[in-house]
Amino acid sequence: MASGSGSNFEALVGACRNGPLAATVCQLVVNNPGCGAAQRAERLGVPCTIHDHRLFNSREALDQALIASFQAANVDLVVMAGWMRIVTQALIDAYPQRLVNIHPSLLPSFRGARAIEQALAAGVQLSGCTAHLVSLEVDTGPILVQAAVPVLASDTADSLAARIHAQEHRILPLAVQLAAERLELLYG
Numbered sequence: 420m421a422s423g424s425g426s427n428f429e430a431l432v433g434a435c436r437n438g439p440l441a442a443t444v445c446q447l448v449v450n451n452p453g454c455g456a457a458q459r460a461e462r463l464g465v466p467c468t469i470h471d472h473r474l475f476n477s478r479e480a481l482d483q484a485l486i487a488s489f490q491a492a493n494v495d496l497v498v499m500a501g502w503m504r505i506v507t508q509a510l511i512d513a514y515p516q517r518l519v520n521i522h523p524s525l526l527p528s529f530r531g532a533r534a535i536e537q538a539l540a541a542g543v544q545l546s547g548c549t550a551h552l553v554s555l556e557v558d559t560g561p562i563l564v565q566a567a568v569p570v571l572a573s574d575t576a577d578s579l580a581a582r583i584h585a586q587e588h589r590i591l592p593l594a595v596q597l598a599a600e601r602l603e604l605l606y607g
Contacts, residue, residue: 420448420485420502425456426584427500427521427591432463434592442599446492448485450504466492472504482510489514495604498595499553503532508555518553518560519598521591523583525549525565530558535580538570546570546579548587550594563594 421428428447434440447460450472460467468488475481486509489497499506499520511518524534526549529541538546547567554560566586570579 420450420497420499421454421456422450422503423454423456423501425454425459425501427587428456429459429463430588431498431500431591431595432465434595440592440596442496442595445494446488448488450481450502456501478505478507479509482507482513485510486513496595496599496602498591500591505557506553511553511555516552516602517598519563519591519594520551520553520558520560521587521594522549522551522558523580523587524558525567526551526558526562535576535583539574539576539579544570546583548583548590550587550590552598563597564590566590 432444435442435444444465447456447465447467449457449467449469452469452471457467457469470481470484470488472481475484481504496517496519497514499518501521522534524530524538525545525547529537535546545567547565549562550564551558551562552560566589568582568586
């Protein structure tokens with residue numbers, strides 16, 4: 420699931436196709452027609468489904484459409500790689516312990532939107548990213564993997580984001596591997 424440029428999606432596809440992740444990205448779902456993630460999916464030959472959140476009358480209705488898409492594609496594990504929508508209990512219940520999210524902060528610090536800007540405003544010297552299982556309260560699920568990066572005095576939101584994204588690309592495949600192993604999806 421992605422809403423933006425799709426760099427984490429592409430990193431995950433690369434980890435599946437070139438190692439080290441023994442999995443397949445069978446579908447991408449986006450909520451923004453024409454977003455970079457959808458363009459990457461086309462280039463990479465990954466089927467892409469658009470569920471424009473603006474066309475649904477509730478979060479629950481959107482999540483029911485997502486569930487139907489995932490079930491039709493026989494999805495075992497769902498990865499929220501830059502999905503900028505809050506999910507409901509319906510999706511969490513449909514994929515218990517099978518929803519992985521990547522977030523650009525060292526949780527539990529700086530939950531929610533604009534985490535990088537929050538870190539800069541707080542004046543922290545260390546930031547990073549967290550891959551975690553999804554729970555109903557935003558960015559509070561069990562942590563799978565974290566990576567830290569220094570916050571430099573000269574950092575802008577863009578420069579810090581670039582270093583954090585590089586770490587997201589590294590840890591997201593590892594988090595997917597850990598989540599799948601916990602559920603015996605890879606070795607069971």
